Amino acid sequence: MKLGAFSVSLNVTDINKSKEFYENLGFQSFGGDISQNWLILKNENCIIGLFQGMFEKNILTFNPGWNENAENIESFTDVRELQKQLKEKGINMLSEPIESNEGPAHFIIEDPDGNQILVDQHR
Template structure:
């Protein structure tokens, strides 16, 4: 099962300060992937990807970008784990969200 690109989605208090901090560490903003005005950004350093999100959710989220989120959702269900937010529709962009046994939020987010 291919989980896709992994990133951490961080719930930040001040996107301007957080952006400056991660740029200081060498992260570069992905053009066209959010903005300070939109209150979300995607940054990358080498193969490490992080998202900064101000006011969108309370907790940090482990995020995977698979090519087929629906098959991953089916696999999770088949193995007896509950889905907190189910995929919508039969094809195209979608996401599902669940929690691991310790309450950490995991999102599988298919862009296409």
């Protein structure tokens, strides 16, 4: 099962302080808009999203169809197919993709300890 590029989406209370902290660890801005309270930081292949006031918990994020540079990859498993495979394995969906055959969509699942996992396809 190919889930795509991996990142951690962090719920932060002060995005500017968090940005400074992670920059001190060697992360550099990669995307996002700090004026909208979200920022993507990268250190080699490690990606962290900082999100202030957008969700309650930290989230593990996978992006089918992208590599770690947010570039399209040729071959990938569509998010709707991933959802189908996981449902067949008995994994409960907290949210499900829209009912379309292609394009952007996402779903959310939770691991046994309540950690949320977002599978978010942008293409």
